[in-house]
Amino acid sequence: MKKKLQHYINGEWxxxxxxxxxxxxxxxxxxxFGQIIDGTKEDLxxxxxxxxxxxxxxxxxxxxxxxxxLQRITKEYEKxxxxxxxxxxxxxxxxxxxxxxxxxxxxxxxxxQAAKELAAFEFExxxxxxxxxxxxxxxxxxxxxxNFPMNQTSTKLASAFAAGCTVVLKPSELTPFSAIILAEVxxxxxxxxxxxxxxxGTGEVVxxxxxxxxxxxxxxxTGSGLTxxxxxxxxxxxxxxxxxxxxxxxxxxxxDDYDMEKAAEMALSNVIFNSGQVCTLASxxxxxxxxxxxxxxxxxxxxxxxxxxxxxxxxxxxGPLISQKQFDRVQGYIQKGIDEGATLxxxxxxxxxxxxxxxxxxxxxxxxxxxxxxxxxxxxxxPVMSVITYDSLDEAIEIANDTIYGLAGYxxxxxxxxxxxxxxxxxAGRITVNQASSDYSAPFGGYKQSGVGREWGDYxxxxxxxxxxxxxx
Numbered sequence: 001m002k003k004k005l006q007h008y009i010n011g012e013w014x015x016x017x018x019x020x021x022x023x024x025x026x027x028x029x030x031x032x033f034g035q036i037i038d039g040t041k042e043d044l045x046x047x048x049x050x051x052x053x054x055x056x057x058x059x060x061x062x063x064x065x066x067x068x069x070l071q072r073i074t075k076e077y078e079k080x081x082x083x084x085x086x087x088x089x090x091x092x093x094x095x096x097x098x099x100x101x102x103x104x105x106x107x108x109x110x111x112x113q114a115a116k117e118l119a120a121f122e123f124e125x126x127x128x129x130x131x132x133x134x135x136x137x138x139x140x141x142x143x144x145x146x147n148f149p150m151n152q153t154s155t156k157l158a159s160a161f162a163a164g165c166t167v168v169l170k171p172s173e174l175t176p177f178s179a180i181i182l183a184e185v186x187x188x189x190x191x192x193x194x195x196x197x198x199x200x201g202t203g204e205v206v207x208x209x210x211x212x213x214x215x216x217x218x219x220x221x222t223g224s225g226l227t228x229x230x231x232x233x234x235x236x237x238x239x240x241x242x243x244x245x246x247x248x249x250x251x252x253x254x255x256d257d258y259d260m261e262k263a264a265e266m267a268l269s270n271v272i273f274n275s276g277q278v279c280t281l282a283s284x285x286x287x288x289x290x291x292x293x294x295x296x297x298x299x300x301x302x303x304x305x306x307x308x309x310x311x312x313x314x315x316x317x318x319g320p321l322i323s324q325k326q327f328d329r330v331q332g333y334i335q336k337g338i339d340e341g342a343t344l345x346x347x348x349x350x351x352x353x354x355x356x357x358x359x360x361x362x363x364x365x366x367x368x369x370x371x372x373x374x375x376x377x378x379x380x381x382x383p384v385m386s387v388i389t390y391d392s393l394d395e396a397i398e399i400a401n402d403t404i405y406g407l408a409g410y411x412x413x414x415x416x417x418x419x420x421x422x423x424x425x426x427x428a429g430r431i432t433v434n435q436a437s438s439d440y441s442a443p444f445g446g447y448k449q450s451g452v453g454r455e456w457g458d459y460x461x462x463x464x465x466x467x468x469x470x471x472x473x
Contacts, residue, residue: 002034004176007043007200008183010050011193017042022173022200027093027320028311028358034091036176039201044168044209047197051139051166052215054194059136059164063118066162070115072189073161077108079188080181088149089311091175093319093358094274096311102274107150110456113440114158117458121162123465129472134465136164137241138217141210143203143231144179145223146172146322147277147381152222152245153179155444155455157196163464168197168216170206174322203227214238218464221245222279225449243453243463245279245445247379248407251400252282253390253422255413256291263412264298266435267385270410272306272363275318276383277326279450280408280430284369284376286396289389292367296345296387299365308352308360320359321382327359330382334364337375342366342386371399379405393418397425406447408432429454 005021006013020038025031061069077084081104088099125132140160144153153171160167171179183198199206207227211219211234221231222245235242252270254263270282287295309316321327334349347364361382369376369386376386390396400409400422409426411419411433423431429446443459445451453463 002177004180005037007039008198009047024091026090027322034177036200039199039206041209043199044206047168047199048213048215050194050197051168055139055166058166058192058195067115067118070111074111076185076188080185084181087177091177093311095316095319103150107154109440110154110158113457114162117461118162121458131470131473133468135468137464137466140165140167141216141219142167142169143207143221144171146174149175149178155460156220159460160464162461165464166195170199170210173202176200208234211235244451246451247405248279248450249379249403249405250280250282250408251284251286252410253286253396255418256288257414258412260291260294261298264295265302266412268302268306271385272318272383275321277381282410283386285385285387286390286399287387289391292389296367321361330361330380333375333380337366340373342373343368371402400426404449407450
């Protein structure tokens with residue numbers, strides 16, 4: 001069993017003032033495979049004090065010094081590849097291939113991209129006799145989710161280090177061991193003492209403590225909307241800056257000129273990715289009414305290729321959900337879809353055959369979905385697709401925007417003019433056309449209740465900076 005009953009503060013692993021232990025469960029087996037300590041206010045205060053003490057020196061490091069630091073982190077991260085892949089699989093339940101090709105690589109890419117951005121980043125601009133400077137914002141509290149324990153954590157840390165900020169990290173208590181490996185990576189890479197601090201624990205104590213702490217200057221949070229609201233309320237008491245990456249109910253608009261089998265494969269790939277536990281999930285699939293039957297037939301034909309299985313099986317495309325709580329949540333939404341009159345075309349309630357152990361669900365597709373239905377409006381966070389039909393492009397855009405969220409949108413089609421119209425009309429932070437590859441230099445974040453602020457690339461670094469005008473110098 002993996003155990004880490006300490007926090008990483010001021011460059012060393014120290015004992016907690018707590019005695020409560022948190023069990024970490026493998027969602028594929030429902031068995032405890034690790035334990036961490038439940039942090040306290042006192043533990044957090046020590047971490048914040050260490051970050052505060054380290055900030056003056058680290059904030060004055062040169063661009064070249066921080067690039068070198070990020071490059072050393074990249075090298076040490078690569079040395080831990082096998083352990084990172086295994087750890088993500090054990091704590092998240094992701095298939096091994098997904099842990100390697102996605103979770104591991106996304107973390108690596110953020111550190112590499114931050115070093116590239118930093119090399120060309122403009123920290124100073126001259127306007128006549130005025131100098132406009134961008135300076136590190138200060139001590140940053142980072143609160144990260146369980147669904148992408150490497151990606152979401154690495155993008156925040158890479159941007160903070162690039163900007164010259166010191167940090168206190170609270171990872172999800174469901175997936176803490178990925179962050180513990182990162183702490184060891186940073187130590188091996190020579191991150192100065194106090195620049196990075198890790199306090200494990202619950203959101204109620206450590207998370208709330210970070211957002212309300214008077215000596216934390218900036219909070220970056222990824223997670224649920226309700227928690228984001230609480231963080232904003234806490235932060236308002238000390239007027240600190242907050243960046244939030246929250247939920248989504250993203251539309252995928254499929255045009256009638258595209259091959260429906262290829263479109264079905266793209267739609268399925270998106271919905272089953274990470275077992276549907278993705279904030280950018282294209283959970284609303286918008287199909288021309290005349291193409292719905294052809295699309296559904298293609299989905300039924302292709303679905304057997306998206307195998308639900310244990311993480312160690314080579315052909316597994318979907319692992320389990322993270323917890324019993326999440327399993328029950330997804331089951332509840334499937335039942336709501338049935339109760340509200342949507343047609344259950346594929347999947348449904350219960351676990352897949354021969355997978356009674358573990359929090360596995362059936363990939364589920366509903367047709368005849370109305371956009372006002374619960375399954376079309378609320379974030380499910382599971383592999384559930386709602387197929388909605390449209391008769392015109394304007395109607396598709398109207399349906400796409402009829403949500404409180406605006407994190408992502410997707411367009412599949414051949415007509416470039418129509419694609420451009422849709423991309424410019426959907427009110428969301430990122431639009432992906434025809435399953436294009438990720439661009440780690442492009443900003444990531446949402447409109448409306450999907451969040452505030454941006455991550456990734458140079459926009460991610462901007463979040464960790466304050467702007468100063470020096471007039472008449």
